[in-house]
Amino acid sequence: MEYNFQEIEQKWRKFWAENKTFKTEENKDKKKFYGLDMFPYPSGAGLHVGHPLGYIASDIFSRYKRLQGYNVLHPMGYDSFGLPAEQYAIQTGQHPAITTEANLKRYREQLDKIGFSFDWDREVRTSDPSYYKWTQWIFKQLFNAYYDYDANKAVVIDELIAKFETEGNTSVNAEHNCEIEFTAEEWKAFDAKKQSDILMDYRLTYLADSWVNWCPALGTVLANDEIVNGVSERGGHPVEQKLMRQWSMRIKAYAERLLTGLEKVDWTDSIKDIQRNWIGKSTGASVRFALENGAGNIEVFTTRPDTIYGVSFMVLAPEHELVAQITTEEYKEQVEAYQKAAGLKSERDRMSETKNISGQFTGAYAIHPFSGEKIPVWIGDYVLASYGTGAVMAVPCGDQRDYDFAKHFDIAIKNIFEDVDISEAAYAEKSGTIANSDFLSGLEVKEAMAKAIAAIEEKGLGKAKVNYRLRDAVFSRQRYWGEPFPVYYENGIPKMIEDEFLPITLPEVDKYLPTEDGEPPLGNAKTWSWCINKKILKDNEKQNGTCTWPMELNTMPGWAGSSWYFLRYMDPSNENEFVAKDKVDYWQNVDLYIGGAEHATGHLLYARFWCKFLYDLGFVPFDEPFKKMINQGMILGRSSFVYRVKDTNTFVSFGKRKDYQTTRIHVDINIVDNDKLDVEAFKNWRPEFANAEFILEDDGTYVCGHEVEKMSKSKFNVQNPDDLVEKYGADTLRMYEMFLGPIDQAKPWDTKGINGVHNFLRKLWRLFHDAENNVVISEGEADKKALKTLHKTIKKIHEDLERFSFNTGVSAFMIAVNELTELKCNNKEILESLTILLSPYAPHIAEELWTKLGHEAGTISYATFPEFKEEYLVEDAFAYPVSFNGKMRFKAELPTSMSKEDVEKEVLAMEQSQKYLEGKAPKKVIVVPGRIVNIVV
RNA sequence: GCCUAGGUGGCGGAAUUGGUAGACGCGCUGGAUUCAAAAUCCAGUUCUUUCGGGAGUGUGGGUUCGAUUCCCACCCUAGGUACCA
Structure with a gap:
């Protein structure tokens, strides 16, 4: 056999593992490069060909960086909760x-076969207690911090407590959801529960009621x-x-920095746009509308305070807390x-x-703060409780949804725009002149905006406000397989377990379902109470209302462990810190x-x-985790189909299926080759097909139909990489995955x-x-054409x-090899450079050929990327395409040195x-x- | 609905800054080699054509000497849409 890839690949896999070729150490004399893959969730189905796509790309790039002399950190691990x-x-x-352990093992075996240059000594697993110890630790840091807008960063909560003790909360400029104001004296007079509740309104992770999709049956x-x-x-x-008491992350505090931070990262514009839109910054004003008869206020956020005279109704989210209170007897049932x-x-x-407009009048009226008119208050599900204040002042002339709602329910539409026709649709442009609006009439939108806000503030109705669509992130999950919270409840007050007792490991449970009372699965744990004296977990019967207290029953979400794993790779087995300072200082953020x-x-x-939070507290020296990002696309599967003639066991080939009434059936792609079905294999595939008969094409083959769809077991179109590695080798798989597009x-x-x-x-x-598979390589000066091919390739590969x-x-x-084959080039100099160029893509064969060229085994990974020399590419004539x-x-071959004028002259003079x-x-x-x-x- | 991306031969795709549309590979067709096959090599392969040419990058329009590339409108497909990861 000439190219024995199986032997070659096995040999080098072993070599790399035994010699730890890709083991990485901090080395201050070398430039660092950190190449990271999003780590996989190890599912039971194993790795399919979609997974390695990104891994191969980052491996190629990491190997390329090694050839450029960088000290490369290229790790892999598992998001295993x-x-x-x-x-x-x-x-x-x-x-x-x-289950997870078994899946991990399979993933590792599969990954090992593809020739990645990972430093496996740095593997992390989010479900490993030595890892989630630090996830719990970070959670505690968040709990013990608040966001100070004056410093514009997270600050430890002790400083806030100190402020409360000296000045109360009136002068505190922080992100919070605290609805009361208090003085230092009042603060000191609050009991422990009250103080805890107030601090909760400031902490970066906090307990609050959040809306969830509750399924009572499950x-x-x-x-x-x-x-x-x-x-x-x-x-x-x-x-x-349903409203449920849950941990949340006060990510809103970081909304502005998450937005501006995008400017300094090299990500695609599309991802940045998605994040920008997600954060959804909008500027406007909050305005309070008083309810009729002094029944309270409705607060709204509007981006168009200039259109306040156009308000003809208000809409609350159906879940809005005021709804029950304001609804009149007459409308109670409908509401x-x-x-x-x-x-x-x-x-x-x-x-x-x-398209389906719906809503319900509540019977209540608000009073327009400027005109004093009565404004009907509706509820409608186009208003979401989670955005803004969960209520809108509806301006049908200026907002299409309000317009549609008004038309549908026959509510008055007031036109407050000068010379604008609103008979067909709302006018949503932020330009034009305001009319019919008392003190705002005649003003341009921009001026009216400023004036309206000034008036709103003056009357004490509200103030200018920046609103973000971004919501605080719910951090509790009613699941078993996640990080437990290092939290117990002393008299209902959440308390953190001290660092030295972390990690709090997942308790054993006898079943993984919620309890009968609807508690999360951890409610099934018997030993899930914290003793504050002995600092240990105790059986739940020991709860006594004095020193042994119940533990938190929720677990953390999937994104907890994955939010910081890139830091742990730098220092994966550190038992004293989540990452050592000198290590994170060296490796910095992901390149x-x-x-x-x-x-x-x-x-x-x-x-x-x-990352920003850890930066604020001084734990990491950067506030953006990922400098540059590439997003790989999904790989879809190509399914194959056979066509069974209705009510028979006869299968008709694709080309003749139209002559029959058929049912299309997915067929295992492993018994189909280039759309041709292996008929015998098909008969053996399932018992029901053992006696199948076939109507073939005229050439005697059975041709399958095909369709591109999601890769899935049930569609029999899953390609797992192992079979391909077996059949063609890892180098072929690597290059083929890259070659796809x-x-x-x-x-x-x-x-x-x-x-x-x-x-x-x-x-x-x-x-x-x-021809006999003997190595034949010539020494000496390379042919000029071969040098041209080589340097063209160096340039292209580099770019x-x-x-x-x-x-x-x-x-x-491919082009290079085709050209060199044509030239019958086996020059050592050329082949050496070519081998280095190729080594990131096809490392096994490159290693093998490298030793055949007389080099020491394993050294190609740290060879030097060939240098491109322009001089080999210079041409003295160019074939101008003439249009x-x-x-x-036609084309006109002319010297490259010829002037514009001469080219024109020459071309025009040509016969063609x-x-x-x-x-x-x-x-x-x-x-x-x-x-x-x-x-x- | 909203946000984002994509749509080019039979197929995957190339064309990097507005400048030769279809590189490279697959498939297919024909040929060489072979007892035969595999493998390999050579030639051809966007469509259409009266063999002069004509058309052509999802559809319709626009800008330009020139558009796959820029602009406008639309259609289709995929991803995300806050507890899948």
Whole structure:
């Protein structure tokens, strides 16, 4: 066998592992490079070909950086807490840790086969107590901090307490949801519970009531994801909105910095846009509308205070706390019915259903703060409780949703814009002149805005305000398989367990479901109470109301562990700190982060938030975790289908299926090759097909149909990398995954082309060997043409790597090998450089060829990236494409040194030009030297 | 609904700053080699055509000497939409 990839790859995998070729140490004499992958959740299905796409890209880039002399940190680990293992535990009773361990092992085996240059000594697992000890520790830091807007950073809570003790809270400028004001004296007079409650309103992680999708039948909270058409995906049970006491993260405090921080990171504009829109900064004013008969106030946030005279009704979210209070007897029944119906809808449904306008009048009226008019108060599900104040002042002439609502319910639409027709639609532009608005009439929108805000502030109705769509993030989960909180409740007051007793490890439970009283799964734990004297967990019976108290029953969400893991890789086994100062000072933030764009508003926002927080407290020296990011696209599966003739066991080939009534059936892609079904394998696939009969194409084959769709077990279209590594080798897989297309685009997985890449590697092998597989390499000066090929390739590979265009890089290698084969080049100098260039993409074969070129084993990983020399590429003639009216007609070979004028003269004089000019004089001639000639006739 | 991305031959894709549309690979067709096959090598391969040419990058319009590339409107597909990770 000539290119024996199996032998070669096995050899080098072993070599790298035994020699720890990719072990990384801090080295102050070398520039550092930190290349990171989003770590995987180890699912039971194992790694499929979509996973390695990003890993291969980052591995190529990390290897490239090593060749450039960087000290490279390139680690891998696992986001090993998560729902699937818990779901499996619920079904089978098997502890999620066991499932997870088994899955991890499989992932590792699969990863090992692909030739990644990870430093496995740095592996982390979020579900490992030695890891989540520090997740709990960070949670405690958040609990013990608040956000001070004067310092514009997080500050330890002790400083806030000190302020309360000396000045109360009136002069405190902090992010909070504290509704009362108090003096120092009052503060000191509050009891412990009251003080705790007030501090809770300032802490960066805090307990508060949040709306959740509650499914009473399942006794659990559901993600929007798990709800289909208003009922639970599992079981089809009804779901309702419920307020629940939960931990939240005061990420809102960081809204502005999360926004401005985007300017200094090198991410795609699309991800930045997604985050910007998610944060959703808007400026305007908060305004209080008094209710009729002194029944209180409705506070709204509006971005258009200038349109306040256009208000003709108000709308509250159905869940708004005032609704019950203000609804009149007459409308009570309808309002409650409406609230109930709205409560059954998910937030997403409510936002999507813009065509079905719904709402209900409450019978209550507010008083317009300027005109004194009576304004009806409605409830409507287009107003969301979680955004702004959960109430809007509706200005139908200026907002399309308000307009539609008004039309639907026949509410008056007041036009407050000069010379604007609103008979068909609202006028939502932020320009024009305001009319019919008393003191605002005649003003431009901008001036009216300023004046309206001034008047609102003057009358004490509200103030200018910046609002963010970003909501504080709920941090509690009613699940088992997550980090337990290091929290117990002493007389209902949450208390943190001291650092030296961390980690608080997950307790054993006999079942993983919620308890019968609807408590989270940890409610099933028997030993889940904290003794404040002995500082240990005790059995729940020991709870005594004096020194042994109940522990928190929720666990942390999936994003807790993943919000800081990139720091732990720097110092994975440190038992005293989450990361040592000198290590984080050396490695700094991630230079290149590769992962999916689907994390734009989750993980990527939370990780930034925690990083800024840790920066504020002086734990890390940077406030953005990921300097540069590339988002890899999803890999879709290509399913194959057979067509069963109705009510028979006969299968008709794709080309003839239209002649019959057929049912399309997914068929395992492993028994299909280039759409041709292996008929015998199909008969053996399942018993029911053993006696299958076939109607074949005229050439005697059975052709399958195909479709590109999500890769999934049930569709029999999952490609796992192991089979491909087995069949073609890891180097082929690596290059093929890159060759598929641009890294950032979704693309279908199809193994049809993998042969081409494999052939390329064989062709490369043949450059070094004769027909009998003996190494034949010539020494001495290289041929000029070969040098040109080489340097063209160096330039291309370098440029393509710099712009993360891995697919075009593979093409460049193919072109190079094709050209060198044509030249019969086996020159050592050329092949050496080519081997180094290729080594990031195909490391195993590169290692093998490198030793054949006479180098020491293993040294190619730290070789020097070849230098590009322009001189080998200089051309003295260029074939100008000559266009007439932009249409290319012929080429004219002319010296590159020729002036613009001479090119024009030469081209016009050519016989072919005369043909297209048809005797007429050209209207215009454009010559771009070294590029193109265009003649306008 | 909203936010983001994408749409180019039979297929994956290339065209980096507005300058030769279809690089490279697959597939397909024909040929060489072979007893035969595999492998390999060579040639061809956007569509259409009266063989002069004509059309062509989701659709319709615009800017330009010139548009896959820029602008406007629309259609389709994918991802996200706050408890999937």
